[in-house]
Amino acid sequence: MTTISPAILISMFSRIAETMAADKDRLCALDGVIGDADHGIAMDLGFGAVRDALAAIDPSATDPTAVFNMAAKSFLNAVGASSGPLYATALMRAGAAVKGKTVLDQGDFVAAFQAMAKGIQDRGKAEVGEKTMIDAWVPAAEAAGTAQSEGKPLTEVLDAALVAAEQGAEATKQMIAAKGRSSRLGERSLGHMDPGAASAVTVIRAIREGIVSA
Ligand code: ADP
Ligand code: MG
Numbered sequence: 001m002t003t004i005s006p007a008i009l010i011s012m013f014s015r016i017a018e019t020m021a022a023d024k025d026r027l028c029a030l031d032g033v034i035g036d037a038d039h040g041i042a043m044d045l046g047f048g049a050v051r052d053a054l055a056a057i058d059p060s061a062t063d064p065t066a067v068f069n070m071a072a073k074s075f076l077n078a079v080g081a082s083s084g085p086l087y088a089t090a091l092m093r094a095g096a097a098v099k100g101k102t103v104l105d106q107g108d109f110v111a112a113f114q115a116m117a118k119g120i121q122d123r124g125k126a127e128v129g130e131k132t133m134i135d136a137w138v139p140a141a142e143a144a145g146t147a148q149s150e151g152k153p154l155t156e157v158l159d160a161a162l163v164a165a166e167q168g169a170e171a172t173k174q175m176i177a178a179k180g181r182s183s184r185l186g187e188r189s190l191g192h193m194d195p196g197a198a199s200a201v202t203v204i205r206a207i208r209e210g211i212v213s214a
Contacts (some may be wrong), residue, residue, distance in 0.1 A: 010212030068095030
């Protein structure tokens, strides 16, 4: 079974930052249609700050909770948009879910992943169907939980999460925004993918790549 050390988590965050930088323009363009065109900038700044903060710590002298907490704090400090507190809460909750562990086993990692989705939900109070990042995160967390309970290996658990997130993000095109800035558009938000759901897919894809290649 894969054991996930603080060093692997740090390299996973570095991969998220790299993937987000490459996706920045697409996410800004999506946000330009139903929001204020800054979502790619926010996510790139946030995960760039996470990568830089984590680069300064010694992986052999930390634990997973401290890595997630530092990630949360740097994301929050770097991002002024509404995605700032949402992802900061997600990362804090991931840290809390694995408190006391020196390394993570598969079950710990899945628990941290599910805690991220729950944290975003608790913080933003959005339900599935309201055209937010929740429409990608909640089905991804559920699919991960199902695959985990079926005894699948971690790569397959994360594959299932990614597929569910992609389907959830695609489904936001058919939704009318009910939370956040784009809710002001009402029916005019129909037909367009939610940028936060799109970036959630990017985050989950990078998590998967970071863990699979570790
Ligand atoms: P802002 O709207 O402040 O410019 P961003 O552009 O960074 O923030 O993020 C916009 C995304 O945030 C939306 O596409 C949506 O997915 C997500 N979002 C907004 N409000 C909520 C909420 N209450 N719960 C979950 N996600 C939300
Ligand atoms: Mg925006």
